[in-house]
Amino acid sequence: MLWKAQLITHRKEKRIAVFFEKDAELISRIKQLEGSRWSQTLGVWHLPDTFEYRIKFKIHSTPKVLPSTEGILHIQKFKHWLLSKRYSDRTITTYTEALKVFLSFYREKPITTITNDDVIRFNNEYILEHQLSSSYQNQMVNAIKLYFATIIESKIEMDKIHRPKREKVLPNVLSKEEVKLILNAHSNRKHKMMLSLIYACGLRCGELLALQPLHIDSKRNIIMIKNAKGKKDRIVPLSPKILVLLRDYYTTFKPQTYLFEGNIKGQPYDSRSLQQVMKQALVKAGITKPATLHWLRHSFATHLLESGTDLRYIQELLGHNSSKTTEIYTHVSTKSIQQIKSPFDYL
The missing domain is CATH 1.10.150.130 (Tyrosine recombinase, N-terminal domain)
Structure with missing residues (x-):
């Protein structure tokens, strides 16, 4: 094993520290993990303490005592x-x-x-x-x-069997101005197209990378999202502006199997590389928020809600099973909140 990981408390927050010999490739890989940070004080890379990272780095997922x-x-x-x-x-x-x-x-x-x-x-x-x-x-x-x-x-x-009380964590949302800066940050057509499509259709990263040219129905102005989370298909509307960008992209890159392919023709674009595309866009746009690809999906839903789109339609577009999952966006929409006058204004 080239690395080892352990739980740490850094600035009163539970994190997972990943220790390894200085290696350019490993540094590049950990940089692409969502929420990764470098601590100059501790001299170590560390990640959020999540269930997925505990499994990935084998923390508490494989106990010292094995089952019978x-x-x-x-x-x-x-x-x-x-x-x-x-x-x-x-x-x-x-x-x-x-x-x-x-x-x-x-x-x-x-x-x-x-x-x-x-x-x-x-x-x-x-x-x-x-x-x-x-x-x-x-x-x-x-x-x-x-x-x-x-x-x-x-x-x-x-x-x-009781469950833990659900934590009320609000989704992170970017303003329309910030989204525009991110989408225009890259001059590379493929990079710009990928980020634009995630926001325009509210896609998950995996859904974008699984897209094939045949899933684009330009006559009906829809995109088929096949075998998404929960093994469900759904359709999302295809913006006329996005369709123009897609046609230009397709003419330039001529993808074979997947809409977005990497260096190897017929193979989907690497998810870690796509995360890096997002990080580079943030730097170029001068945005210091720790935004991720999923923030674009959150922003899509919130901006639709703020423009008056019915919550039931947003639920269908996002592919949520329960309306309760979609209702979380009502708590971050500022449309109604901004109309409230603080009593401070009347002093």
Whole structure:
């Protein structure tokens, strides 16, 4: 292993420090990870303490004590069930790693005797003891409930497994002026086209990179988003201005399989390279906010809401299952808030 990682507290914030010998390629790779920062004081690169990064850098995801033989067999059975249900590779990894942690904690206890009280004890003595995030705990609950509901009959009562109180974290949004600066920052047509399409259609990074020329329906002015998050297809409107840019881009680059390809024809553009494109745009535009590609998607939704678009349509465009997910944008829209006069103004 070329690196090692550990949890740290930096400026009163939980972070994941990544230690490695000075290497240009590794530095370039970690720079492209969302939320990465260099600490001059500590002399180390560090990342946000998220469930995904804990899995990626093997922090608490693989406990020192392994599950029992029974537990290992059940984890394998759970994995086979997830595969047969066609869960995504990422979800399968996340859920099996979570179950491995849980069953390792109860290595000496027969699985069929595990109860709801054991889940509460696990939350207190493992999750809280290690100061793990609520999102990590929520993923644990998802994995535990699905496992006990599908693989074995046990004393677990599914409806009584409680989740952590949801943190109210507002999405980060850029102003229209900031978005315009970002989209115009690159002179490279491909870079500009990718960032423009993410904002114009509210796409996720993976959805953009999975696009193929045949998904563009210029006659109906729509784009087909195929097999997106949750294995769902959806359509989004194609702006006339974007269509002009797309035709110019297509004539110049002549993509073969994917709409945006890297150095190898027929292969999709690299997601880490796309993140770097965004970072370079921020520097060129003189924007110091730690904006990411997903901020463009948040901005798309918020700007639509502020222009009067019905929330139900925004939900469809974003591909959200629940309207509650989309309603978060009502809390960052400034259309109504700006009309409120502060009592300070009347002093």
